[in-house]
Amino acid sequence: MPLSTISQSQDEQYVLLAILDNARNLSNILKAITCKDHAIFTATANGLKVTVEDSKCMQANAFIQADVFQEFTLKEDLVVFQINLTVLLDCLNIFGGNTAAGVSTALRLCYRGYGHPLTLFLEEGGVVTVCKINTQEPEEPIDFEFSSSDVTNKVILQSESLKEAFSELDMTSEVLQITMSPSQPYFRLSTFGNSGNAHYDYPKDSDMMELFQCNKTQTNRYKMSLLKPSTKALAISCKVSVRTDSRGVLSLQYLVRNDDGQICFVEYFCCPDEEVEEE
């Protein structure tokens, strides 16, 4: 196999080396967080975390655990670099991102350390592609200080039910209003668009509702333009957890199952648009 012969001798020089039999397992999850070009890669012994931010108000994180990779070797405790995500995705899909069964692109991802490019070796059907993507000075990601102890309301839904609602959302509305409450209407999505207002209510005992833990009625508005990119993660996920803390910061956690049945997570944080007076 050509991939294993390439630069075997150079393996020692890499601070990060990750091997994946199916590059789609990485590209699919990265696709779900592409809303801006620049992504911060943080590699630890646990795996890879990829962070994308928009307008200092929204942050998307993709977590790919180390055991998703066939091999994941890290020479340092922490490796951080920034990279152009659009370019990386084009490289990962260089062979067309084949969906046909039995055909997959093998990937070897290497990084030699600060100042070096990220090198990808991709192989499909005996054809080898080598990509060298220049890395950039990593920016410090925003800390949303979202702690699970401060969570006011939390629901876990089957993604199926939210997909339907999101596909029908009135995109002419500037904001999406989320109401979570221990009493009626429990969990409500509202839009205020050109053609009128719309509300989507979820009863708390619905089959789609896996968990309903609401302590206090909370109504917050979030910019539609910031939430829109999260629908890409929703589309490939099977479960979603919607949480808000006392400040109204929204956390959306998506559980994504890849082609090989392994589980990855995508997390979104979004700041509320403005305070809404509660009645």
Add this chain to the structure above:
Amino acid sequence: MKFRGKITDIACLNHFTRVVTTIAKLTKTCVLQLTPDNLFFILSGKVTNGGVGMRCQLLQANFFHEYQMEGVSSELNQICLEVGPDNLSRALKTVQCAKSVKIKLSKKHCACLSISAELPTLSSVSRVVTHDVPVEVIPRRLWQEFQEDNMADFDVSIYLPPLKTMKNVVDRMKNLSNFLVMEANLKGEMNLKIQTDLVSVSTHFKDLGNPPWGEDSSQDGGLSQSRDPESMAEVTVDIRKLQQFLVGQQVNPSKAMCNMVHQSAVHLILLHEDVSLQYFLPAVA
């Protein structure tokens, strides 16, 4: 000057339509050259179209049930027309179910290729739909442009990898860069490369094989015999032009190959049983 052809077989009609559609994807206008045995669609490499050239040859007998033509004179028995292949393709697509299609050079308001299709009907009265595609008759003094000129001695000739794979790679590379470097040697290896400020990508194909040019006709076989098999011929091309060529391919050819003149041109050749398509891509400076 006369031309009249009739296609009666539906498979031939589909095939002919496919070829014309492929041409339409490559160019807005081209020259249709009619000779007693062949039809040629020709785009000569002019500066206005970035130096890209095309030549597609169709053996008339493989498509037409009846084929009559009378050229400008008996010693120059051919007709050259300027056509918009898109118009032809659109007309042909609407008559895919016809019992027979006649293509005729006619004079209406202007010179036209009239495509008359006899459509199937349940009654005894037949229905005929005619499309008139305007064409321009090209005078004889401009004909020398359309003669097939021999490719300058190429440095490397190589079979292309599966066009679908190549298209996928070129599509992605087009997102990243405007120019692509094609490299090939006589060991059956071909590389596609791009390089920008952000990224460098190179795709390596191997074991493609090199077509045996001129081995049976002459012993010396030109430059290629004396060439070091490892040494790469390299041409930088406009990635959009290459992509355009790859997008247009609707059927997998029986043979696809590429001749390269180091730092000057790429000549892509696709051979089907009855159609041959050649595409010339000049190097960008």
